[in-house]
Amino acid sequence: MLRPRRDGAAAVDTGTVPTDHEPANVLIVEDEPSLVDILAITLRFHGFTAHTATTAAQAIDQAREHRPDLVLLDVMLPDGNGWQVCRDLRAEHDDISVIFLTARDSARDVVGGLTIGGDDYITKPFNVDEVIARVRAVLRRSAPTVPEPSVLAFADVELDETAYTVRRAGRPIDLTPTEFSLLRYLLVNADRIVTKDQILHHVWEYDFTPESTVVETYISYLRRKLDKHGPPLIVTRRGVGYGLRAPG
Amino acid sequence: MLRPRRDGAAAVDTGTVPTDHEPANVLIVEDEPSLVDILAITLRFHGFTAHTATTAAQAIDQAREHRPDLVLLDVMLPDGNGWQVCRDLRAEHDDISVIFLTARDSARDVVGGLTIGGDDYITKPFNVDEVIARVRAVLRRSAPTVPEPSVLAFADVELDETAYTVRRAGRPIDLTPTEFSLLRYLLVNADRIVTKDQILHHVWEYDFTPESTVVETYISYLRRKLDKHGPPLIVTRRGVGYGLRAPG
């Protein structure tokens, strides 16, 4: 069974593009075209510059040409493995960050040791919010700035992303990971209605297509836990989607 | 039963042509001629430049020749599927945006993954306002400028398209999706009278022809909800259509 991903994924604002500095430059190295598409489109949408490569050789070339700040690197490449590519890239470019893309089961054991020093790995399938969040996190670490506040708030609800806690009117509320992720997405888009499709694409994995009403089910779960302690916050726009609305 | 479409469609001003920059260039790839006509005429009417193709091969050629900013792409093409076309177009042209056209039922599962990053899809049958709105939204995203406000206002009525809310004199008014869509159309054309035919074509699906008085019925609904809280705003031009008129 598929499951939503959320480990470590931070919030992602939809639609806004950072404008206050040069966009970070990301190189995507991955041999499956559809995945390259998804990653490139998503990164560009969020204001990054993205280049792509589908082989190890291409990766080296593209890196020389575009000098990326960060590389999203599939560990299973047709013409050589990702470790070697990583080693070559690091040898040739100072201060280059790497995030590995890897199949779920081989993740922990294989990648673990190599991500010391601030880099990261993402297991496939992922959800897009997670990728953006990790890319941002890694870039932030390598070029430290003012840390962003990690608390999202709306009405009397507070969600702390780093502490992984939720409170309503000061009272702690226990959420499962998927519920947490869904609430975070609603909070990030607090002033607007988001469609079920948008929710699905941001909270669940990119290749997850339910035959059934997962989103509705989780909205129902959230309501039960959240709206128990006060006036209802989650509103349904029939035929459109869901959103948050301050009571009154 | 047929029903009006509105999911995610933003406001569309009819008849006005953007003049402050080069008109955006749209390529329509769709094998049903009548649909191509509807789309091309509509887009040109709204100030876009439109070219058309009915096969995958033609699409590639036309793209080379006209360098479109955006492609409306049917996913079911006679000589190849839309994904491949999409990939080819993306490989060959930087920064090209794609909006997929797809049958309603196959929408979510098939298109989902590819639209995450900011491109979009539209399910058939659609209404033309929706197409224009989505085309504008996608173009806006790929060439970011100052974000447009999402509020339409007239007299003491405000309609917020992203929050899906309507207020009269500050008081929230609860509308059904069709009512919302109709009010938006009236607001966008606040300074003129629109015919019932125009309303039908813009608010309902392009292939919808009622045997009865739907438009009148929905005008009646709107009046009941809107004009309850103040002097009447919706006026009838007997034998012509409807419009908004500021009281006094």
Next chain:
DNA sequence: GCGGATTCTCAACGAGCTCACAAGTTCGTC
């Protein structure tokens, strides 16, 4: 490898929405 937690599917139910129809009302014209 056991047991609780979590995720997801499915189905039943009910509320909300759309639309057709028809009776009632208004308007313009003669």
Next chain:
DNA sequence: GACGAACTTGTGAGCTCGTTGAGAATCCGC
């Protein structure tokens, strides 16, 4: 003022969409 056309609106049927409980599959910690 009378007449017909155009418009308004109440009623209700049919359908869609959202809600939620039950349960199966899976995961994860011990």
